[in-house]
Amino acid sequence: MKITPILALAASATIALTLATANSDTPAPAAGKVHGRIVFDGKVEAPKPLKIKADQAKGCCADGVAVDAVNRSLLIGADKGIANVVITMSVAGAKLEVPKEPIVLDQQKCHFEPHVSIIPVGATLRFANSDAVSHNVHTYSIKNDPLNKTVAAKGKIDMKVAKAEPITIGCDIHPWMKSYAFVTDDTHWSLSDASGRFSIDGVPPGEYKLSIWHETLGKAKATVTVKADFSSEAVEVKMGKKKKRRRR
Structure with a gap:
């Protein structure tokens, strides 16, 4: 069978296109993402170190090693990015995914790790204790049942x-210890990193409302749109300390 030049050219183009598609390392996205930065609005001041008494810190670390006194309540990077900011949003029709296994909040060298956790409603929060000393986990909340129990060295305790x-978590034995469990019923979320950046994947096209929370700076909101081609512009949200009103 003889193939005319035009048909041969078309056949070659089809084969080339098929091979290029098969060998592509960048598949078409199935969904978009929401991303951006949370930045501090105001003058950056050095955080005051935690007040840690030597007698209360006995056994927290190896002999000769001091407990880390860095205050994590407001961590601001060199470019004013804020760490540990919670960003949540809901996608219509999406199901809240609750892990079957407990989400672990550990106690290491007399600090909670991580400092901020995002926990979906219905999940189990496990307070582990990797230290050689006991801790007393004390939670402060309005809607959830409180917990106030001792966790022995190398022990653990669960809380649903x-x-x-947002739940505040402390230790009555070591008063400088503090952590936050942000319990959410939103379907998608992220926690900002040390540079203030965050990213939420698996977001279909549409307009979304972001709910933003920080332990010291409070709440903020933002709106973002994921386009039909799954692209979206980076969001920048500024948060600052609220000014105290002067009494007249």
Whole structure:
């Protein structure tokens, strides 16, 4: 069978296109993402170190090693990015995914690790203790049942969260210890890194409202649009300390 030059050219183009598609390392995205930065609005001041008494810190670390006194309540990077900011949003029709296994909040060298956790409603929060000393886990909340129990060295205790709210966590034995479990019923979320950046994957096209929370700076909101081609512009949200009103 003889193939005319035009048909041969078309056949070659089809084969080349097929091979290029098959060998492509960049598949078409199935969904978009929401991304951006949380930045501090105001004058950056050095954080005050934690007050740690030597007698209370006995056994927290190896002999001769001091407990880390860095105050994590407001960590601001060199470019004013804020760490540990919670960003949540909901996607219509998406299901809240609750892990079957407990989400672990450890106690290491008399600090909670991580400092901020995002916990979906219905999940189990496990307070582990990797230290050689006991801790007393004390939670402060409005909607969830409080917990106030001692966790022995190398021990653990579980707590199920049922309502959306930020929960403050402390230790009555070591008063400088503090952590936050942000319980959410939103379907998608992210926690900002040391540079203030965050990213939320698996977002279909549409307009979304972002709910933003920080332990010291409070709440903020933002709106973002994921386009039909799954692209979106980076969001920048500024957060600052609220000015105290002067009494007249």
